[in-house]
Structure formats: C-alpha cells, structure tokens
Amino acid sequence: MKLILLGAPGAGKGTVAKLLTEIDGSVQISTGDILRAAVAAGTELGKKAEAAMKAGDLVSDDLIMGIMEERLKEDDCKSGYLLDGFPRTIPQAEALKGLLDKMGEQLDTVVNIDVPREVILDRLTTRRTCTDCGAIYNVKSNPPQVEGICDACGGNVVQRDDETEEAIGNRLDVYNEKTAPLADFYEKEGMLLTVSATSSDDVISAIKNKLGM
Numbered sequence: 001m002k003l004i005l006l007g008a009p010g011a012g013k014g015t016v017a018k019l020l021t022e023i024d025g026s027v028q029i030s031t032g033d034i035l036r037a038a039v040a041a042g043t044e045l046g047k048k049a050e051a052a053m054k055a056g057d058l059v060s061d062d063l064i065m066g067i068m069e070e071r072l073k074e075d076d077c078k079s080g081y082l083l084d085g086f087p088r089t090i091p092q093a094e095a096l097k098g099l100l101d102k103m104g105e106q107l108d109t110v111v112n113i114d115v116p117r118e119v120i121l122d123r124l125t126t127r128r129t130c131t132d133c134g135a136i137y138n139v140k141s142n143p144p145q146v147e148g149i150c151d152a153c154g155g156n157v158v159q160r161d162d163e164t165e166e167a168i169g170n171r172l173d174v175y176n177e178k179t180a181p182l183a184d185f186y187e188k189e190g191m192l193l194t195v196s197a198t199s200s201d202d203v204i205s206a207i208k209n210k211l212g213m
Helices: 013-024 031-041 044-054 061-072 075-079 090-103 117-125 165-179 181-188 200-211
Strands: 002-006 027-030 081-084 109-113 127-130 136-138 192-195
Touching: 002 013, 002 181, 013 027, 013 081, 013 109, 013 200, 027 031, 027 075, 031 044, 031 061, 044 061, 061 090, 090 181, 109 181, 109 200, 117 127, 117 165, 165 181, 181 192, 192 200
Parallel strands: 002 081, 002 109, 027 081, 109 192
Antiparallel strands: 127 136
C-alpha cells in the first residue's frame, strides 16, 4: 500500500504505521528519518540538509523533495510505503503530487487520524522516555517497574522538554495552523479517509475496509 498518515502529534501515527508495515511489508518513511539517513550517508543533498540543520534553519522544501525522491526510488519502497509526518504543508503536498506523477505512481489513500485535543494532551503529558535506549513509558498505563528507571537498560526515564503541557499545546497550535489544512487539500483530491478513533486497531480496521484488504 502507498499512503500518507496525517494526524496531530500524539495521534498515534507511529503506532499505526508500525502495525501497517507488518501487514504487507511496506516501509514507514518519516521526514526526520530520511533527513538523518541522507546526512549519515553523506549524499550531496544530505550535506546541504546538515548545513541547514546545524545553522538552526528549516530544511527547504526543494531539498526535502530531492531527498524524498531519492528515498522513494530505493528498492524497499517497491512493496509500498507509508509517509508519516510528510507532507506538512500544502506546497509540500503539491510538490509530492508532482513527484509521484513523474515517477508514475499513485497514492492509495490519505488517512487522517482524528483524536480529541484533550486525549492527546493526556497521552503526551503522561509519556516518559528513557534517555539511554529511547524506550517509551506512560505513567498511567505503562510505568517502569521502578519509578524513573528504565526496565530495559537501567537508564533514566524522564519527561521530554517538548512533552510538557505548554509545549504540547504549542505543537498542537502549530499543527492546526500549518498541517491541518492538508486534510482539506486531500478531501478535494477525493483521497481522504478520516478516522475518529483513539484505538490503533480501529484505525487499522478502517484502512483495511477502505482498501478492501
């Protein structure tokens, strides 16, 4: 399958993407991952992206599209891909449409995971992360056995700076201003599947029904 996952921070895009890749072997692609991979590989585009990031600048759309094109041409994308957190803006969506046309490819659907703001705030403000291995916990539903200590590696389990209530509120406001209009864009393209669900399994079921799987 070839699809885009839209949804605010904390809507569960990463969890849904992981479950979908297990169904048909498609690969999950996020902008962060491809930027880091391009930088690590030392490609020409990767070097330019690294310079922008080190300067604290946003990586330009042209650069991101160039790196995205390189990534989508790799062999593992032949079995399908899930774009997680990309595109973020209407210009990126239009550029992606042009890129896919050029490659002779077409998206199956665009999934908008619609989760109430208060649920997202509760999810993210109760999330804790191991500073060493990156394991994720939740103080309500999945706390570490010893408070503040990672079960897996014994590292420190902390609340990330960007997961305080104020920081998350800001992230959600930015998302609503910049990225939420993408839902309208893909609605007009006749490609949008909006799933109002807080359970990843419900989202997967809706996608399977839509794609006749």
